[in-house]
Amino acid sequence: MDTQSCFHCGLEVIQKEEIVFDGKSFCCRGCKTVYEIFADNGLSSYYDFERTPGATPQAVNGRYDFLDNEKIAERLLEFQEEGTSIVSLYIPHIHCSSCIWILENLHRLHKGIGTSQVNFSEKKVRIIFNPQETSLKDIVLMLCSIGYEPYISLENYESGKQGTDRSLIYKLGVAFFCFGNIMLLSFPEYFETEEFWLDQYRGFFRWLIFALSLPSFLYSASGYYVSAYKSIRNGMFNIDIPIALGIIVMFVRSTVDIVFGYGQGFFDSLTALVFFMLVGRLFQQKTYSFLSFERDFKSYFPIAVTQINTQQQEVSVPVYDIQKGDRLLIRNQELIPVDGILISKGCQIDYSFVTGEADPIRKESGDKIYAGGRLLGQPIEMEVLSSVSQSYLTQLWSNAVFEKKSTQHRRSITDAISRYFTPALLFIAVAGFGYWIFRDANTAFNVFTAVLIVACPCALALTAPFTMGNILRIMGRQKLYLKNAGVIEQLAKTDMIVFDKTGTITTSKASDIAFTGVLPSATELSYIKNLLRGSNHPLSRRLYEFLPAAALRTVHGFEESTGKGIEGIIDGNCIKLGAASYVGCTEAANTAQTAVHIAINNDYKGSYTFDNQYRKGLEQLFDSLSQRYDLKILSGDNDGERAQLEKMLPLGTELLFNQKPEQKLEAIKNWQEQGHNVMMVGDGLNDAGALAQSSVGISISENVNVFSPACDGILDATEFTQLAYFLKLSKKALATIKMSFALSLLYNFVGLSFAVSGRLSPLVAAIIMPLSTVTIISFVTLASNYYARKLNPKKGRA
Structure with missing residues (x-):
């Protein structure tokens, strides 16, 4: 009986059961219906990426009626606010580029869906939808109707993992x-x-x-x-x-x-x-799985959050020590690390890092606020509902929204080798068979089989991911947390390093602060401290800690202008802190010192000047880096400390002062256009744009929660002087990959020589093949650990 393939799913179509529609053959009405859905919504390109990519939709028969229960549906959601809900669904059928394309165009099939993003390796699709226009059940049924039925298990969702595939x-x-x-x-x-x-x-x-x-x-x-x-x-x-x-x-x-x-x-x-x-x-x-476990649960971000303890004191604690019931203080521009209940009167929260929507959401006292939002405006207090989910913060950090460059070059090299390796291997197998068939038929079949077995390029394909995975683990243990393995390659390619000054090469742990002008009264000092309480700028944090304790006061109309200053109204008094030009003092605008100027009700009071304390080991670090890299300083401060920096830094280090955040970004862009691979090292606050623009953006974290998802790595401030070591280690990682490539190719060459000559039985070849995989993985692990210990000035820490 004549048969042909279904246009949608590729299964054979028996002629008497064939359904012809639009000049195409389908095996069943389900496949025909899916094709009609795609055609009616302008999604016929689904069939252009891959041939017969679809799956036959199965009848659900009330299988998802449990999603009508709002409490159950809410447990499956990652995020829920008025007008916006987010869910991640595991879809086993995801297997090709057509799947990715159609699942990222779900908004064209359903008006209630805003965006959808596919994680191909985990076979998940993350869907942002409007609960006022659709429901989770409607979305699930729609996915079922087009052959992408999700796998839903409440037990697995509660534990944060999908069911383990035990088929292997x-x-x-x-x-x-x-x-x-x-x-x-x-x-x-x-x-x-x-x-x-x-x-x-x-x-x-x-x-x-x-x-x-x-x-x-x-x-x-x-x-x-x-x-x-x-x-x-x-x-x-x-x-x-x-x-x-x-x-x-x-x-x-x-x-x-x-x-x-x-x-x-x-x-x-x-x-x-x-x-x-x-x-x-x-x-x-x-x-x-082991590498993934370490990545999700052990690569804790070196950020802290301000906790209000039982004595009403504000203390910085590691973010992963936060527990249910704790009371937190969140400042302007800080990321909310946990789900909780708002205690303060009200606030505006930017959830663009989670939803992609730029419009802030208004929350009132008693409302639930979700992890991942960034506070806009005056500080708030919140009560924690659950301990921090590092895996959620890792997911947020790895969101494709913040992908700014291609990091696929390493994988493309491996894919290219495998692509050429397979046809070459088939040619050798056929040639060996053709040579021996006229001499010994038994040997000919042995040669053909042994060649196909012994030269499997599995080890070749594994060398890069295992090397990078181990280097990620080593760097994480030493408090440099990278977004993904691709950042290691970008680190190795860096030829220019740009540093911010305040909060990056200077430390907020120690500095001398002096006041110049009319000393404020105790009440005015209280106003200043309460206004500073809401800011995360390094100078604000230092001045806040320097000023004496003061009773809490309500700040109205809090506003922070990036790179300029902050202002607010307390007890009817307008308080301004920041640059001289911001507070309206033109006479002090050209001062040569780093200072925070003060004006109360437009009456200039004076300024707090800072004698910056530079990080220990800074001179040695810059001497080491200057031998290989072009170094730059980009600072928003004035050039009052130019002479001191020029003495500390290597000859030829370019110093740029009075740089606004947008000017920093433009400077990075200009250097990139000149052909440089630029690494930006900043504090993650005023430098967010420059960090995002650079080839590699490293955010220095000290004791405040200013984590920016746009950066590529987070470095604990205590390890700042280790930058040169991390850069050397990234170069050695690429060297290890090249050596393991050579080792794998050598193994294949030797194995093929024995196989073609008829001296290698298929059984021995089958035993050798997995051993080669173990050998390559052992080699890259030992080599990367060796380099980590050899290069590290702090011996034995790798």
């Missing part, structure tokens, strides 16, 4: 059972024990071995067939093609041997190959 464990168990029994039944053949292995039993045991090989061949190895088929169908070459071909060739050859009585075949080698390959795959999966 089952396949490995079946493969081991088949392999062990076939080896046992093959012993008489190995030792040629004719007195026991009688002719009348030989055939029976051979066919029993054949039967035992079928579960391993058909079930355990099925993943390789599916992967190879999809790769060929999409016109690509992946590493599973030669593996699948080798298994099939070995099975066919062994079956022919038994049918025609040539021998027992290679079923022992076949099942051994499948077993050892699955062991290697399980090893990879467990190692990746």
